[in-house]
Amino acid sequence: MSASLSGSKKTKEAPRTRDRAATEEKILAAVEQILARDGFSALGINEIARQAGVDKVLIYRYYGxxxxxxxxxxxxxxxxxxxxxxxxxxxxxxxxPIAELLTAFLSRFIDALRKRPLTIEILAMEIDAPNALSQVLDEVREEWGRQVAKVLGGDTHPDTVELNVSINLIVAGALHLMVRARRTVAWSGIPIQQEQGWDAIKHGIAWLVPRMLSNGGMPHGK
Amino acid sequence: MSASLSGSKKTKEAPRTRDRAATEEKILAAVEQILARDGFSALGINEIARQAGVDKVLIYRYYGxxxxxxxxxxxxxxxxxxxxxxxxxxxxxxxxPIAELLTAFLSRFIDALRKRPLTIEILAMEIDAPNALSQVLDEVREEWGRQVAKVLGGDTHPDTVELNVSINLIVAGALHLMVRARRTVAWSGIPIQQEQGWDAIKHGIAWLVPRMLSNGGMPHGK
DNA sequence: GCGTCTTGTCACTTGTCGGTGACTTTAAGC
DNA sequence: GCTTAAAGTCACCGACAAGTGACAAGACGC
Structure with a gap:
């Protein structure tokens, strides 16, 4: 089926059989599919070639x-x-109030991340085997963290350092539960694979944040 | 080839002492060493046998x-x-005050876990590949969680549900940072491989906990 | 038409893995 | 002594991984 080019001198149409760009795209798509379906441990040259329906030698040729x-x-x-x-x-x-802003931010952050299973997968892979891919994500996240600090901390809060650590701890905790939820049904009784569990977590955050931002019960001036 | 000649079967000069208990111990020690040195991904039958200086067939015979x-x-x-x-x-x-107790608890918990790199390794392995070992740890931790709730929540706190979620989030965050610290130097600017970073985290917790336990700034009731 | 570069195919080497069959050597019971 | 069963050794298998060399065939310039 060698696509006998009947009068196709100028060949405007996409070449079917031989098309490097399309092949590269197939390879990249295969990476995504494998990551989403089986996780990083299944991501090898052979498996990618298999999934993409492409000879693995092309992966070496095109990417190294x-x-x-x-x-x-x-x-x-x-x-x-x-x-x-x-x-x-x-x-x-x-x-x-600033508490409203931070609560909304954290809650939406959780929702947004949970809609990105691929990102969670990369996050998980970073734990055991940091690599070129996780490094890209790392850089994006660091920059993101800086922006977040700027947006949320714009109104100079008195205890910026401790507040910053606390927020980071909460974010890290949420990420941890997302990563664990890929393989584990519950965490200390919270059903992290179910919507209900995450509602509880967001509810807990909405409860925690205003207290965190208040100076409640503390002697003034720290 | 295949020199089935019985000529000199001398090759091995050391007639290994025959001691099943000692062999089993060598095998278990090898597991620990490999986990501590290279992590779970390096933990295979061949590698264990190699590290233990024991034939792998014995692993199958003794353990299955x-x-x-x-x-x-x-x-x-x-x-x-x-x-x-x-x-x-x-x-x-x-x-x-209860805040003192909880703060001390979390702070010491972090110190204790950080002194157990093997536990952190198991925790990390659980993220990607739950197995018999991580399951044992899981059971221990669930029971632990129940005890903690009892000890800390003994004095019926008004907002037990949200407080419980919040504490769990903080614990999960701390675990996440410990697990990440195995391979990554920093998290959002916090140097999680250095004592200084963990001091900051503990300091942040000491700042956060009293606020979390107060009803600061909140309308009463809800 | 011709040659040439590129895309794609195939087969192969090399290495590691989990797992097993069959052997030899030791120690213990008699 | 002899028998026997366990402890330990060796060699092999099949599967699968990463990586490479050789080559067929489409696409293009001329």
Whole structure:
């Protein structure tokens, strides 16, 4: 079926059989599918070639090897959530107490991440085997963290250092539960694979944040 | 080839002492060494036999396979921290505000876990590949969680549900940072491989806990 | 038409893994 | 002594992994 080109001198149509760009796309798509379906441990050259329906030698030719392929995959990006995506209504929220803003932010952050199983997978892989892909995510997240600090800390809160650590601890905890939820049904009684469990977590955060931001019960001046 | 000649079967000069108990111990020790040195991904039958200086067929004979070996290893126990170990002075602490008790508990919990790299390794392995070993740890931890709730929640706090979720979130966050610290130097600017970073985290917790336990700034009731 | 580079196919080497059959050597019971 | 069963050794298997060399065939410039 060698696509006998009947009068196709200028060949505008996409070449079917021989098309490097399409092959590269198939390879990248295979990476995504394998990661989503079986996780990082299943991500090898052979498996990628198999999934993409492509000879593995092409992976070496086009990318050099797995690390470079992962980097290329990582640069397709969109693995994290932008601040704007999380807080489109930031102007309105600024009218409210800061606790409202932070609560909304954390709650939406959880929802957004949980809709990105691929990101959670990368996060999990980073725990055991940091690689080119997780490094890309790492850089994005660091920059994100800086922006978050700026947006939320804009109104110079008195205890910025401790508050910052506390927020980071909560974020880390949420990420931990998301990562664990891939394989484990519950955490200390919280059903982290079910919507109900995450509602409880978000509810807990909504309870915690205002207390965290208040100076309740503390002697003044720290 | 195949020199079936019985000429000189001398090759091995050391007629290994024959001692099953000692061999089993060597195998279990090898598991521990590999886990501590290279992590779970390096833990295979061949590698264990190599590290133990023992033929792998003995692993199959004595344990049946890797899962059973892991279970046997897990039952050597001591992977978690008892409440008593964390709070030997609980009686004295009970005289203090509850915030003191909880702060001390979390802080010591972090210190205790960080001194158990093997436990952190098991925790990490559980994220990607729950197995017989992580299951043992899981059971211990669930029971531990129940005891903690009893000790800390003994004085019926008004907001037990949300408080419980919040504490769990903090614990999960701390565990996440410990697990990440095996391979990553920092988290959002916190140097989690250095004592200084963990001091900051504990300091943050000491700041957060009293606020969490107060009703600061909140309308009463809800 | 011709040659040439690129895309794609195939077969192969090398290494490691989990797992097993069959052997030899030791120690203990008689 | 002899028998026997356990402890330990050796060699092998099949599966699968990463990586490579050789080659067929489409696409393109001329």
């Amino acid at each position: 090897g797995l690390p470079e392929l992962l980097r290329a995959f990582g640069e397709r990006g969109n693995f994290w959530t932008s601040i704007e995506e999380l807080l489109p209504d930031i102007a309105a929220l600024r009218e409210q | 396979g890797l899962p059973e070996l892991l279970r046997a290893f897990g039952e050597r126990g001591n992977f978690w921290t008892s409440i008593e170990e964390l709070l030997p002075d609980i009686a004295a602490l009970r005289e203090q």
